[in-house]
Amino acid sequence: MATASFKNTRMIGIKTVVPEHCVNIDDELRYFENNPKKLSRAKKMMGYGRRYIADDNTTVTDMAVDAAEILMAEMKINRDEIDLLIFVNQNPDYPRPSDVCLAHGRLNLKKACTSLQINLGCSGYVHALMTAAGLMSSGAFKLCLLLCGDNPAHDISVDNRKIAPVFGDAVSATLLKYDCNAPESFFVTGTNGKKWDKIIHPFGGQALPFKKEDFDFRIHDEAGNVWTAEQGLMKGEDVFNFTMDVAPALLNDTMKAANWTAEDVDLFAIHQANKQIVEAIVFKAEIPAQKAPVETFSRYANNSVNSVATVLCDQKRDLKKVVLCSFGIGLSWGGAALDLSGMYNGGISTYISPKAKPTREQQIQHWINYFKGDEK
Numbered sequence: 001m002a003t004a005s006f007k008n009t010r011m012i013g014i015k016t017v018v019p020e021h022c023v024n025i026d027d028e029l030r031y032f033e034n035n036p037k038k039l040s041r042a043k044k045m046m047g048y049g050r051r052y053i054a055d056d057n058t059t060v061t062d063m064a065v066d067a068a069e070i071l072m073a074e075m076k077i078n079r080d081e082i083d084l085l086i087f088v089n090q091n092p093d094y095p096r097p098s099d100v101c102l103a104h105g106r107l108n109l110k111k112a113c114t115s116l117q118i119n120l121g122c123s124g125y126v127h128a129l130m131t132a133a134g135l136m137s138s139g140a141f142k143l144c145l146l147l148c149g150d151n152p153a154h155d156i157s158v159d160n161r162k163i164a165p166v167f168g169d170a171v172s173a174t175l176l177k178y179d180c181n182a183p184e185s186f187f188v189t190g191t192n193g194k195k196w197d198k199i200i201h202p203f204g205g206q207a208l209p210f211k212k213e214d215f216d217f218r219i220h221d222e223a224g225n226v227w228t229a230e231q232g233l234m235k236g237e238d239v240f241n242f243t244m245d246v247a248p249a250l251l252n253d254t255m256k257a258a259n260w261t262a263e264d265v266d267l268f269a270i271h272q273a274n275k276q277i278v279e280a281i282v283f284k285a286e287i288p289a290q291k292a293p294v295e296t297f298s299r300y301a302n303n304s305v306n307s308v309a310t311v312l313c314d315q316k317r318d319l320k321k322v323v324l325c326s327f328g329i330g331l332s333w334g335g336a337a338l339d340l341s342g343m344y345n346g347g348i349s350t351y352i353s354p355k356a357k358p359t360r361e362q363q364i365q366h367w368i369n370y371f372k373g374d375e376k
Contacts, residue, residue: 003188003257006133010182011338013175015071015346016313017063018052018168018300019151020353025049031161042165047275049298051168053153055353056360059093063171063351064147065106071173074346077143080110084135084144088118088128088305089171090329091151103147114141121199122271122328123189124148124305125172126336129324130187132176139178146174150304152232159226163234166274168301171351172309183339186257188250191332198239199329201232239328243277246333248285251325254335260321262287269311270325272297281325300348304328312340313348 025039025048032038042048054063064087072079085107087100094102098117109115114135118128125148132144149171156164202208214229227233251268255261268291270278278294296314303310308324319340327333358366369375 002190003186003253004130004134005184005186005257006130006137007184008139008178008180008182009133009136009185010177010179011129011174011340011343012177013071013075013344013346014172014309014312015067015074016170016172016306016310016348017067017070017351018170018348019054019058019063020350021053021055023051023053025165028165045276046165047294047297048165049301051153051165051301052170054151054169057357058151058351058353060089060091060149060151060171061093061099061102061106062353063151063169064089064099064149064173065103066351067149067171067173067349068103068107068145068147070349071175071346075175075344077175079107081143082109082145083113084132084141085109085113085115085147086118086128086132086144087116087147088120088124089148089150090119090121090124090305091154100147107145109145120332121150121305121330122307123326123330123332123334125307125309126187126324126326126334127189127332129174129176129185129336129338130189130334133185133187136176136178142178144176146176148172148174148309149306152304153301155230157226157228157231159224160231161223162225162236163232166302168303170300170303170306170310172306172313174309183341184258185339186254186337188254188257188335189333190246191330192242193330195238195242195331198235198242198331199232203229239331240277242331243273243327244280244284247271247281247325247327250327250333250335251281251285251287251323254323254325254337258337260323260337262291265291265321265323266319267312267315267322268292268325269308269322271307271327272300272302272311273328274302310348313345315345319343319345
């Protein structure tokens with residue numbers, strides 16, 4: 001695993017938003033053969049609970065801009081001081097340009113603000129923090145706004161019971177400030193690209209572009225789960241084995257990099273893949289279970305790239321020494337040892353989709369007019 005450390009950068013604030021539409025696993029008894037005991041066992045073992053799903057008119061950028069506006073207002077931040085914007089997500093509003101450019105414009109940031117896009121999943125928040133810390137440590141940038149999130153639940157068929165109960169949508173905004181007195185931060189990262197296909201969204205890129213007939217594509221497995229071309233695929237057993245090989249070692253390597261012990265750490269924010277996986281990681285890593293919450297998964301599900309940020313925002317107490325542990329698509333992983341003393345935690349808010357947002361038909365007509373020169 002690669003290790004890096006940076007000085008002079010401090011996380012000063014964080015905010016997560018989730019969409020307003022909530023699905024409760026208790027309302028899906030029919031998928032457990034209408035057997036309350038089977039549902040109860042699944043809740044106890046896997047941690048199934050609530051998940052929040054964005055509507056068809058809500059994008060990751062919509063929620064990211066909302067999270068940023070709320071955080072800046074609550075912290076009384078002057079947006080003209082932001083000189084670095086980083087956006088990490090996997091489901092862009094458009095194939096191009098990058099969402100970071102859309103967010104920059106909608107947030108009305110100054111033109112002299114460097115804007116970077118990162119396309120990465122579950123380990124993306126840690127990688128983005130490391131990128132920000134590396135760029136800021138020299139003093140080249142003074143105030144960074146990091147946007148991070150995904151809406152993995154949006155395109156999943158409710159009939160795909162392998163993954164539908166697992167994923168929820170969430171987006172966060174984080175502020176980092178150049179501070180020559182900031183505690184040193186430590187990062188441990190790695191990638192096993194030879195197993196890139198263990199979590200994969202095959203359709204929609206240049207390798208396998210969408211065709212008209214693909215939207216009628218439906219495959220059922222032996223258990224009756226439905227896969228469509230708009231959904232991703234995951235080899236669950238292989239991903240579990242990868243997780244158990246990587247995550248416990250990542251926790252210990254991250255603490256070692258910072259010269260911390262488990263007793264020093266206030267919180268282990270572990271990617272909320274599901275309750276069973278988090279508990280298995282904690283057991284194998286031999287860290288205190290009371291310092292590694294699993295209930296965030298039951299409240300918000302697996303938020304993909306925003307998962308560890310959701311764990312941070314879900315805390316109702318002041319934090320100092322924190323270890324982040326993220327892993328997933330790629331296959332990639334990232335750990336961070338951070339001192340969050342004095343950080344503002346804005347918690348988790350609900351994003352309300354505006355009623356006046358253009359419909360799909362209106363958007364299409366806009367681009368037709370734009371192409372024909374009728375709109376600038």
